[in-house]
Amino acid sequence: MSRPQPPSFSAVAPSSTSPAQRPERQRQSLWLMLAASLWIATVCNLPLWRELLKLPELQTVRGLWFGLCFAVMIAGATTALLSLFAWRWTLKPAITLFLVSAAAGGYFMMAYGIVIDPTMMVNALQTDARETRDLLNWQFAAAIVVLGILPAWWAWRQPVRRTPVLRQLLRNLLSFALGLAVLIGALFAVFQDMSSLMRNHTQLRYLINPLNSFYALGKVAAKPFERDNTRILPLGQDARIADATDTASKPPLLLLVLGETGRSGNFALNGYARPTTPGLSALAARPDERLTSFRNAWSCGTNTAASVPCMFSHLGRTAFEDRKANYEGLMDVLSRSGMAVLWIDNQSGCKGACDRIPNVSTTQLQDPALCSEGECFDDIMLKDLDGRIKALPAERRAKGVVVVLHQMGSHGPAYYKRTPTAFKKFMPECTSNALQECSPAQLVNAYDNTIFYTDHFLSSAVDWLKTQETASAPAMMYVADHGESLGENNIYLHGMPYNIAPDVQKHVPWITWLSPAFEARSRISTGCLQKRADERISHDNYFHSVLGMLGVQTAVYQPALDLFAPCTDRQAAATKSP
Template sequence: MVMFRVKIKIAEWKLILLLSLFMSIVPNLAFWKNIYSLIPDASMSNLYFYFAMLIFTVCILNILLTLVLWKNTFIIPILLLLLSASFGYFSLSFNIYVDLHMLLNIMETNTGEAIALMTPYMIIWIVLVGILPSIFLLKITLIKRSLGTLLKIRIFIITSSIAVLLISSMPIYNYYASFFRNNNQIIKQLTPSNYIVAGVKYLNMRFERPVPYKQIGLDAKQIKPQNTEITHKPKLMIFVLGETSRAQNFSLNGYEKLTNPKLAVIENLINFEQASSCATATAISVPCMFSNLTREHYNPKIAKSEDNVLDILSRVGVSILWRENDEGCKGVCDNVLNEQIIHFTPESECPLGLCYDEHLLSNIEDFINKQTQDTLIVLHTNGSHGPSYYQRYPPSFPGQFKPACETNQIQSCDKESLINTYDNTILYVDTVLDKTIDLLLKQNRFVTSMLYLSDHGESLGENGLYLHAAPYMIAPKEQTHIPFMFWFSDSWVEQEQLDLACWQQMAKNRTVSHDNLFHSLLGLFRVQTEVLNQALDLSHTCLKS
């Protein structure tokens, strides 16, 4: 207890240097580890580059801390310590890169997902790397100096830091330029610069002048089939929006373990083997897939300020319902009927505030029975969201792969148990989709169909990466290769005159992506509008009439 009452007197230049060294090294262990792995050999020039990078980082932090640390006000340094400890933990544990997209994902994470990320390792790390250094900082009293002396010291620290930075860097400038040109994403693991830059971009995005809302597809109208020989029934489609499901672990795509036993025997199932996501995080992927903007031209600000495909479908008379069991619809469902299933699901079925996905179907027929027109229901699942994969399916769920990794500290699990647990989530997806199709087969008043599409994939330790949200430029296929499938009832096939053989051939050979969703939904509901791009409408290729 005496230790906490003791005040330590120290010159500010010493404190700044001490803090710079600590913050350059400890919270940035992932950065230094990855820098070292990218150096081809242990030659003197490469080791000098490594050492020069450390000097560069210390000098930059010296300058930053000189500007924000004044007298005995340590609020900003403490905030930097705590944030660096937090982001440093995730970079070290899961090889996470911090940029605007990652920050958007963090800002929109719900309580259940936040709790799922907390582990004893994380708490110990933040205490050791963030909280204890902050307490130590609060025990410090800077040696009193006049304002003139303080200014001289700060000018000296800044100028000497710049001088050392230039002297150490200039001899290997070409090496710097080449290395970071080829590995430019690694800088997103360097704290505090990564979250400071991301934070500035986030604030810019939040507070910049909003774009006036724009309605698109105002000319949209539904075109009824020309076939008059059959009685036309309204359409009912259930779109199951997957979460963090990667295509590699679907046996439908050739995976060696039978993770899709139920879907494998269902007729009229169309499985696109080569599908990619718009992004690697829900906050970007979900608005992007419903938007008219392609991945290449996607802009969150523009997407938020104009109609998405649900708005257009609703305007032409299609009944829309969005059911939520994840972290929100990201604005996509704001203009249509939407509901959270946690509000009508028993608490025992919703561990940590996220329900088992089969409950998305609970009482859904009550809504269906009230509909007389074409209807689209979107079920936003919790799917395979990590790191607590073992909580994404009921404990009694049959046919599980064992042994399983029943912890959120997935980096501590062996590869087999981790993959088994993730595969169990895919097995559960298989069951949920099978139950959805069973429900649709009972709807005699409609012609029915199902669409399943995941928002992004997941890394399970490949190349040291875990979870998702890696920058798209360097994202591995595990995070971008997604499942994408349709199922059509016989009545839908007959009424809409679908060429199933054509669909199957297209699914096997055609590369598709989230870019196809907007246009394919319009096409499947036979909506004609100037914003429909037939080249991206999957239904256009195989429609007989």
């Protein structure tokens, strides 16, 4: 009698518990897109809903209806976009991209009170590894996991019904039409309120997540098509140095200190109650020193990527933003005039302003006293400055020297990293890059310590310049690229769209120091400048003021934009300070 044979494993039918093989468990791609879109429109847009709840006009039942329709509009738009990628190999990667982008955008907007627009996107794309490291913390990681990775993991586990290509194309088109129809229907339901809201609160459009990021990225990608980027047009080819008024004058030596994230209102020199600038204030109090602080100066942009190229341009903010071609800048014109020029960078680069002149980066130097963890304190730029200048061509140095010192300054959010221990005057300070964890007092202390150190750096620069007076006519001009928000109205850092950015992100310090020899050579009256210290100036004045103070003659120079020009006539020279 033969034994019964066990069934072969190859003959075993698929388990009825396997969801991947059960047609009734497989879903249309539309349902997966709707689920992802609703998650994004609600949870990932908490920064938007937070701002809407602050508006008194929405604290009604009508406001709740508006919020509901707004969420439906976002979900409809997201579904329409996802339907463009609703194919077998692209749907889930696209959903993952949307979710992770929404998680990252939602975290930064929620944590720092920022908005995401093309300017902020440029700033993000030009952020180096060091700056990126300062922005990373456990809260960011948790937001990415909870808002992005876990929903994406769920989406990847959902079986999606496979359909022939033509049928899938038809379904994608129907999904796209459905998303648009939902968007338009919800918009018409609250059109009057939406129109008024977007007109009166324009910042809200930059909070619609992640559509704001995709729009900003698209605008950045389209920028090269708005102007000719294949070449850089020459500038100031006729530049030359005017004869000095004093035949015995020495060649100028000008330090242009390019500050980072400086708030004019946090400089004691400008009336701030805390003693953040003891060195500069002491210089300003001495009648034999020629120091002027312009207390009403405004930036060209709200981040480095926007401000630095703009302030070194001859165009001014409005024309620079609308330019159809790229031009050489201030440093090119100075070099063309015959002067020796040098750019020393302790930051993330010069954003194109020094590409065609001698330049050096100090960020990777290995100085045990001034550098650690891939970052150096600003004092590193003054170390061996004599040697760096002597290495420039002698025939150029005989005509004058201009050195740009690009600070790390007050770069956030890790303000505490910008100051050596000896310069932590205001304590306790915030020692976290998650600024919302710190009290307002700790945050301001950390920032004010960076200004205290900047004061030391500028005072040291003046001391160094004084050692050069036997062979040159030295001067210094310090101007910050933009300001900073320190939690006012729950906004941190910088980079807000210029038209809606708070003043603290645009109001910058602008300080000049002139040696007696430089004042005599240029015939600039410090006394006259000090009387004009409260007049409004901006980065639009920077290019032309530098040319004016150095006596560089060129057709691109505009005297009306030279802030020194009104103080260089004979009457001003006659009344200049001793």
